[in-house]
Amino acid sequence: MKKLLLGTVLAGVVAIGAACSNNSSMQGHDMSNMNMKEENTAQDSSKKLPLATNTEVLSGKEINLTAKEALLQINDQVKLPVYTYNGSVPGAQIRVKQGDNVKIVLKNELPEPITIHWHGYPVPNNQDGVPGVTMDAIKPGETFTYEFTATVPGTYWYHSHQKSAEQVDKGLYGTLIVEPKNEEKVDRDYTLVLDEWMSNPDEGNMDMSGMDHSNMNNGNSSDNQQMDMSSMGHDMMNMYDIFTINGKSGSAVKPLKVKKGEKVRLRLVNAGYMSHKLHLHGHEFKIVATDGQPLKDPQPIKDELLNIAPGERYDIEFIANNPGEWLLECHGDMEGADGMKVKIQYEDQTNNTDKENAKKDLPIVDMTKYGKHELGQFTLDQKYDVEYTMDLGTAMGKDGMVYTINGKTYPETAPVNVKKGDLVKVKLVNNSPKDLHPMHLHGHFFQVLSKNGKPITGSPLIKDTLNLKPGEEYVVAFKADNPGNWMFHCHDLHHASAGMVTEVKYKDYKSDYIPDPNDTTNKGE
Numbered sequence: 001m002k003k004l005l006l007g008t009v010l011a012g013v014v015a016i017g018a019a020c021s022n023n024s025s026m027q028g029h030d031m032s033n034m035n036m037k038e039e040n041t042a043q044d045s046s047k048k049l050p051l052a053t054n055t056e057v058l059s060g061k062e063i064n065l066t067a068k069e070a071l072l073q074i075n076d077q078v079k080l081p082v083y084t085y086n087g088s089v090p091g092a093q094i095r096v097k098q099g100d101n102v103k104i105v106l107k108n109e110l111p112e113p114i115t116i117h118w119h120g121y122p123v124p125n126n127q128d129g130v131p132g133v134t135m136d137a138i139k140p141g142e143t144f145t146y147e148f149t150a151t152v153p154g155t156y157w158y159h160s161h162q163k164s165a166e167q168v169d170k171g172l173y174g175t176l177i178v179e180p181k182n183e184e185k186v187d188r189d190y191t192l193v194l195d196e197w198m199s200n201p202d203e204g205n206m207d208m209s210g211m212d213h214s215n216m217n218n219g220n221s222s223d224n225q226q227m228d229m230s231s232m233g234h235d236m237m238n239m240y241d242i243f244t245i246n247g248k249s250g251s252a253v254k255p256l257k258v259k260k261g262e263k264v265r266l267r268l269v270n271a272g273y274m275s276h277k278l279h280l281h282g283h284e285f286k287i288v289a290t291d292g293q294p295l296k297d298p299q300p301i302k303d304e305l306l307n308i309a310p311g312e313r314y315d316i317e318f319i320a321n322n323p324g325e326w327l328l329e330c331h332g333d334m335e336g337a338d339g340m341k342v343k344i345q346y347e348d349q350t351n352n353t354d355k356e357n358a359k360k361d362l363p364i365v366d367m368t369k370y371g372k373h374e375l376g377q378f379t380l381d382q383k384y385d386v387e388y389t390m391d392l393g394t395a396m397g398k399d400g401m402v403y404t405i406n407g408k409t410y411p412e413t414a415p416v417n418v419k420k421g422d423l424v425k426v427k428l429v430n431n432s433p434k435d436l437h438p439m440h441l442h443g444h445f446f447q448v449l450s451k452n453g454k455p456i457t458g459s460p461l462i463k464d465t466l467n468l469k470p471g472e473e474y475v476v477a478f479k480a481d482n483p484g485n486w487m488f489h490c491h492d493l494h495h496a497s498a499g500m501v502t503e504v505k506y507k508d509y510k511s512d513y514i515p516d517p518n519d520t521t522n523k524g525e
Helices: 036-043 164-170 223-237 493-497
Strands: 063-073 079-085 093-097 101-108 117-119 143-149 154-159 173-179 188-198 240-245 256-258 263-270 276-280 286-290 306-308 313-319 325-331 341-346 386-397 400-405 416-418 423-430 437-441 446-451 461-463 465-468 473-479 485-490 501-506
Touching (some): 093 101, 154 164, 154 263, 154 313, 164 493, 386 416, 485 493
Parallel strands (some): 386 423, 416 501
Antiparallel strands (some): 063 079, 188 240, 286 313, 446 473
């Protein structure tokens, strides 16, 4: 069973968990973040939960979501108590057209407050779903209506931002697909969401509060202490031994049906905490979009790995021109990697000569060199109104491991102060010794300009989530064109809950939201 790593960092939450998303044919998945007593109670059936249903696709002028509990079966051995949107994990796929006015009515039938954050989507600030920043969390029994215009097409997802390291872990997520006005049609359109789980919750039930912090200063540590803590974090990560696609693992993953000659689109979403390298067998494919944004003249590639970091989305397309049965599989030597694979089955074909090769060493697609190079909206040498350096680090705080921006943890991190119309350049540097940091900006897209000092030579790369490996440095730029107070945080939600959060704050923005000073339920991390 999947289980959070419970500790005493910041708001008492040091959680490693994940989310998964979907499409119309997807069963969902999830796992519980509950403590051992709560998990055992659910499994002993003293708490009767309905079985999770298959994920549905919803469209129309008004979409209704109900958050409620269910019991989800990941495979023939693992059954988990979950939180759901509309009784499924992933929750309902919301599918609308560019230009539509989107109205989503969310009812909370869970035992704790929740929200929805529209990951990657430039909604108005008061619809962003961050408790204590843009809204109060939606309490049990209450209803909240989200409204925005679907201005930008592409692949997105939604999830709770209330104690998100816990609630996303429990299943509160789904996908948002915005179809372009003049969409190039495909014959098959599948959404596949990657995730990972823990089958032994006892090992995950670690409390860091018992550690000796006597020689550690808050927010500071020696290099050796930093390395030790980072190594411990990776040891905890290794306890995730079930990898899933759409909430199912191994043979439980539903095959993708195709016919010869069809154009097939796969929307790939990573809602977990690890990067996953995917290999499409038997076919050339093109990466047509990342984080919902199209790439310029993508070239066909074959037998290269697509590395998808937490929070990222990639749309790929291929022509089904090689009849048989083929795998899309995760490469790597992690224990659960063999469960993250799905069969691509040609209808009326029985030829099955494909074999797994997850250990084969294949090149990884370099997105900074992929597609046709041309100038985007921003360049490295133009004038910017605001420049900000974001030094990402790992340290020991007085209550456990923390993740810092410029040596500080949220809410002590310095915000990126802007005014509407400003051009903003941000340099991100990962100085953590071992940790990946997929940095996610709310409410805006940014253009990636350089990696490790070298300008991007492929297609203009427009994203909302960018993964930094240890030692890497990126420069990104965006226009301050969506007034509000916006989170900029690591989408390893464990890292966010332990401090790696700042805000983009518009100086000339006046919010009509006033947090209730007596409401202690708002946990926007």
